[in-house]
Amino acid sequence: MQALTNRLKQVERKPMSLLERMYLPAIFKGMIITFGHMFKKRPTINYPEKTRPFSPVFRGLHILNRDEEGRENCTACGLCAVACPAEAITMEAAERKESETHLYREEKYAAKYEINMLRCIFCGLCEEACPKDAIYLSETFAPADYQRKQFIYKKEDLLIPNPITDPEGYKKAAGNRVQLNANK
Amino acid sequence: MDIRAYIGLAIMLFSIGIIGVLIRRNAIILFMCIELMLNSVNLLLVAFSKMHANGVAHANPSLASDAQVFVFFIMVVAAAEVSVGLAIIVMMYRNIHSVDINFLNRLKN
Amino acid sequence: MLLAIDWLFILEKFALILIVVMGSLVIAMYATYAERKVAAILQDRRGPNRAGPFGLLQPVADGLKLFFKEEIIPDFSSKFLFILGPALAMLTAIMTGAIIPWGDKVQLFGRDIPLQIADIDVGVLYVFAVVSLGVYGIMIGSWASNNKYSLMGGMRAASQIISYELAMGITMIALILVTGNLSIKEMVLQQQHGWWNIFYQPFGFLIFLICAFAECNRTPFDLAEAESELVGGYHTEYSSMKLGFYLFAEYINMFVSSVIMSSLYFGGYDLLPFVDESKWGLSANWMALIGIAALMAKVVFFLFFFMWVRWTIPRFRYDQLMNLGWRVLIPLALINMLVTGGVILYLHK
Amino acid sequence: MLGTYITFPELLIWLPLIAGILSFFIQKEATAKNWALFASIGTLMISLASLMYSDGSQKSFDTSNVSYVWLPSIGSSFAVGLDGIGRLLTLLNAIAFPLIFIVTYNKQYKNAAAFYGLMLLSQAGLMGVFCAMDVLLFYFFWELALIPVYFLSSRWGGEKRIAATFKFFIYTFAGSLILLVGILYFYQLTAPVIDRAGNTLAEHSFSLDAFLKVSLTGAQQNWLFWLFFIAFAIKMPIFPFHTWQPDAYEQAPAATTMVLSGIMVKMGVFAILRWLIPLFPLAVARWDNLVIGLSIFGMIYASLIAIKQDNIKRLVAYSSIAHIGLMCAAIFTRTEIGIQGTIIQMFSHGINIIGLWMVVELLEQQTGIKKISELGGVAQKAPVLTILLVVIALANIALPLTNAFIGEFMMFSGLFAFNKWYAAFAGISIVLAAVYTLGMIQKVFYGPVNVFTEKVKDIQWSQRLVLIIIVVIIFMVGVFPQPVFNLTKQAMVFIMTKMK
Amino acid sequence: MGITTIVFFILSAIAVMSAIMMVVSKSPVHSVLWLIAVFFTISGHYILMNAQFLAIVNIIVYAGAIMVLFLFVVMLMNLNVESEPMKNYRIQLAGVVAGGSLMLVLLSALMKTDKLMVQLKDGDVGLIRQLGRVLFNDYLIPFELSSVLFLSAMIGAVVISKRDK
Amino acid sequence: MNAIILTAVWGLVMMLGGAFIKSKTLPKYLAIGGLSFVFLANLWELYTGNPFSLLNVDTKEMLHTNSFNLVFIAIALGATLLYFLLNGRDVEKVGSHVSEYFALIFFVLCGVALSATFNTLLILFLGIEIISIPLYILTGSDKRNLKSNEASLKYFLMGTFSTGIMLMGIAFIYGGNELASFFINNIKLGEGKMPLLLTAGLVFLMIAMAFKVSAAPFHFWTPDVYDGAPTVFTSFMSTIVKAAGFFAFVRLFENAFGVVQPQWQKLIVIITVATLLIGNLTAVFQQSVKRMLAYSSIAQAGFMLFAVFALNDKAKEGLILYSAAYSLATIGIFAILIRMNDYTIDGFNGLARQQPVMAATATVFLLSLTGIPLTAGFQSKFYMLMAAIKNGHHFWLVIVAVLCAAISAYYYFRIIQAMYFKEASLGADNQPLVLATDVNDRFRALLLVVAALLLILGAYPQLLIDWLHYRP
Incomplete structure (x- = not known):
């Protein structure tokens, strides 16, 4: 059969010579190799103290964005849910009351917004689909948990801190990318 | 120590071995009882050797050492016997999946 | 008659025993640390570094963790044997220390205290006896677990240890032919100012070393706990401190076999071969200290070697293990013994 | 003449013995028959010749014409001889066989060679019994006469031959073993064999002479007598030991029956005369009433049964x-x-x-x-x-x-x-x-x-x-x-x- | 009562008790362990009599090799309590009585032997140097013969345990 | 010495041969060749009085050779040689480890030679063990056969048990011996009354030896073991090995305790009578020839016990004769039995018609076993009886023995009857069943040789006995 690539390496299966069968030289060689590794530079870092920078295209935990006034961007259009290949997103829409204009940017909003983090594959399609810049994939990981139901993130878990009341938290949560997107 | 204490102890162990041979029917335990008998003999021989070392063999300790060399040989033989005996027991177990010696008697009829 | 006993002697021995046992335990503890650290270094990692400076308190933390873990004793197993297993393993591991000369002697309170718990003239045989008993801990524990994987692990351990003991014994005979006695203290003293036994018996040492690996159930001979095949081998069912005992026993065994190898082949507490250290004119206590340090240095090297090998060579397959033991090592050991005997006979003629 | 090289008793034993052994190798039935007849007539001739050469001047009972070393370490030798009784019985033996062969000439036998061979062997055994001057030799021939008869009867006999012959065999075998015990006990009392130089060759002797020289105590005689007598009584047979006899006679082939009843039973009587009486005179005297009583009871008993037989x-x-x-x-x-x-x-x-x-x-x-x-x-x-x-x-x-x-x-x-x-x-x-x-x-x-x-x-x-x-x-x-x-x-x- | 006497009696008591337990234990594994205990006490006795070599060899050979094999076989066969259903009590009783009376007869007879003392602790009869000298000078022939014994046992074990092709 | 060393060495050769020889028939020839050499070497030692100078090692008096035990070894080796010649092919059929079987037999022979020449209790012990251990294996060599397994296990357990008893006896003897010695001729038996320890030791040794030679009431393992073992090995076990046991028995009790014979003779009498009666009476009821021979071997053991009972010159001569006669006859009859298709007595029906040579030789063997004059069996029994009578005690024992011999005629003659006087039963095709297979002319010739040997020995036992008194 024609090899698809030319990476195929022919292995010779000839019986081992006496020297090879004694294994001792091979073992000795191996020992030297492992010993040599003692003096190599270690690729590991002291993680919690030191971290490595994320890649610019890293897709982390979802956040539901707010605008500068702290209003939720999401209008519960459902496009993200439709776009989600893992069907991890569910939502319920509600109509904004007069008194709630400071809370929701649009007239319709998501009364309930849940992402099942066990299903989510962090593909970022929801982010692509969102017309309102409401959902973003941040640079944080989904933390571990003890119960399955804890992995169903509620709206409260996803919402970004309010930039007005908690600008520090907002900034931290938003990271680089939200800012970038917000300025778009 | 008085030699009679050793004789008594050896006889007790020996008899317990014999009783074991008589009342147990698991071949392995039978075999172990026999080993116990051999050990009581060893103990007795060593005691006698030290007894003679205190008495007749005082001038010539190699006379008393004879018994200890004998014990050494008993151990040698016991080891050889065990290898063979266990092989036989395992062979039997392979065939009938039991080491009950009474089972063998049942086979005959 | 009771009063005629030299109480100071008893006291001295007690102290020595205590020191040896505690020392072994501490060294075993730190061997676990060292194992992880060495593994890390060899694999370009960092190893434990959280508990204490450089992670030095890690063994303590491990110990505490093991102590506080839940005790699980499987149903339908013999509870007594289940506990007896690790206890025996630990006991036999510690017992070997009794006949090892840790140093020459120290002078304290006007007494010459030999740094050896008991100098019996069948020291080498004693080592064998204790080593051969070590397998009971594993076998009993594995059987009491009432678990097939455990049992298989135990069986493997038993057959492996018995098989390799043979080759080890035969090499030992060659060594005894060279030294002419069985007391370890005597052997060490013979090597004191001249040739270490390694120069007489390099080949024997190699076999002994391999067998020592097998006897300690160390990789590449850790078939008994081969996690890829047997989950955890003989200690699959063990948890908490009983598991700790098994692990500890393994490290103590490693330590002890390092000490024995040093004593038998590398002059024990002798600092350098071909050098008469006593001419340096140091006091006995200093000499003892130097001796202990020398011994410990050798031990540390061997311990490191154990770990080094572990992280270099992959595990054997079971049939390979048996082949190596019976078809390679025993014949080689026999040849070694015969050649040694022949040479000695020739030289004595 | 003849006696200088080989003596009559030897001839009488060896001729049928060798002829018998050779007979086994004959293939054809007729040849076997003729061979056996020829051999037995030869034996008869020798027997008659021995009569002719006897001048009636044999000195005593224990004439051993010939004696070869056989088992020196136990003092037994191949000693044979012919005295008057021996001559008479060898003559009977020698006469009987050719007659038997002629009478049964027409009879067909399976494996005739073996049949005639065994017949001749039994003749040799009988000759030996009558000639033996050594106790061990006597015992040998005593058994040698029995074994061929066993085979003859079992092989060529009647329907129930196996059981009947076996009974006969076991009886006589047991009897002769008891006899052996008696012989051995007696043997321990005999004098050592000493050669001319004065060396002791054997501690005791089996020769008839040596046996006769032993003086036994009354008690020894008493029970040795029984050890010997039972064997002889079975062979004759007399009353309580006779039960094998009618069956055996009935089942054996005719020729064998003739040998059995004509000659073989005489072995017992002969043995009493030759061995029992000279060796244990006191015991014979002591037990005479018992034996005679048994014999006479047996006579009447057997006669009564004979009347009833069909x-x-x-x-x-x-x-x-x-x-x-x-x-x-x-x-x-x-x-x-x-x-x-x-x-x-x-x-x-x-x-x-x-x-x-x-x-x-x-x-x-x-x-x-x-x-x-x-x-x-x-x-x-x-x-x-x-x-x-x-x-x-x-x-x-x-x-x-x-x-x-x-x-x-x-x-x-x-x-x-x-x-x-x-x-x-x-x-x-x-x-x-x-x-x-x-x-x-x-x-x-x-x-x-x-x-x-x-x-x-x-x-x-x-x-x-x-x-x-x-x-x-x-x-x-x-x-x-x-x-x-x-x-x-x-x-x-x-x-x-x-x-x- | 010297200390050696006390040690002697303690060891003896343990030995006898362990031996009894070995016989009466239902589980073969327990039996094996009790027998090992007996061997240890016997080794203790050897040490008490200064038979160092035998004490150690006893442990190496019996406890270290023989009993490991036993344990190995018992475990491999997975023998447990159920593998030996109760035997007829009468036969058991008869066995005990027979063995017991043998013991009593021997004890009562042999306890009448002369009171001879056994040398404890000292004497070099049991030391390896002495034994080695005797073994390789006087007992060379039996020593070589024991190798024949081992050869035959080795062949035998191979013949019996190797599966026929 | 020649025999001991050479058998051990040749055993080793056979063992290594097993590793390298792939052929199934070659080991047999190797074994026969080796054994012939050992046999000749032994004869050479007997003739010259010294072993080969290379093998002349200093045994420190632990082994003692004289013409008596050299003759015995010669008999054992010679009988084994005949056994190899007769049954070599059958050994090949037992299993796949042919060479190993032969090696084990050589080791047994080494043990036989040891137990014939031992001078200390240690060598006795080693000799008996060297005999026993290979036998346990040979007994169990038919691995798939449950009977063989059972026999092996039973033999093994009983063997080690009796070893334990023997060792206890040895220990007692050492303890009671004021000379602190294991040498059998160096035991101080005390003035008048034996020390208690020695008495106990003697009884234990006697029981153990009775176990080893399967004397009643310690015989119960024998029938099962002999029956269960592969027939070809039963033949070996029940002859040469058994004779060796008796030889050791006599040697031990003569040299060690001969002086105090009156004190233990009663025990031997009881054992002898029990052995004779049990052996003979149970043999009568057996239907299987193999089992019958097993019981008859117990019965023959009763006769051989006379040697222990009598312990005089005649007993020794008798033992030598008995070993030869019994071994030859039993090997012969077993060789025939192995070729039979059916091991029951009925299986012999009509053999004389189909295999006249086999039947004739079998008759000679059986007659010899019965003890009919002109066979070696008679001479051996005769010597035994003579020895017993010479001993002078317990005369009734002799009567019991001869009555038992008469009983033995019953079961031996059943086979003769079957062979000669009965017809083979008919098979499916109305043809007589084929009774024996694998019978060739060489086999027949060998049978004739064995039978001839029996007859020659029967007519002239002096041939063998003179060697006992031979002085080079």
């Missing part, structure tokens, strides 16, 4: 028990006349009983029937046979002028001298013998011819010749017994001195 073979068998009982009783009277009578009767009875068996055999060959009740009227069909039979039968019941008369008369005299009551009881058996013998003759040979006897033909010339020879011997000894007395005189004297 089977002709069993009848003859029981009659033999009765006769042997008389001989045994006569020996134990320890009177010279009784013993002399026994000696002559051994020969006579041998001849007579062989003759009887021959007639029975000839009848059975023709009719295939053994039952007396089914036969009848043979006299009309076969007058010669009848006449000869009548003579033989009359000899068997010891009518005067026949050979048995001499013997029986002397035996009765001895018995009478010993104890009148015994003689009286023994006398009953004479009457009974007449009853069953004549009854048998009457039923078989006279009366109407029936389906079974219709085709009976008279006997052939060869068979006629044989029977006539027997009849001649019967009358010869009956009329002129002196040569026999002369022949056995020295032996008699010896026995009597031992008895004193």
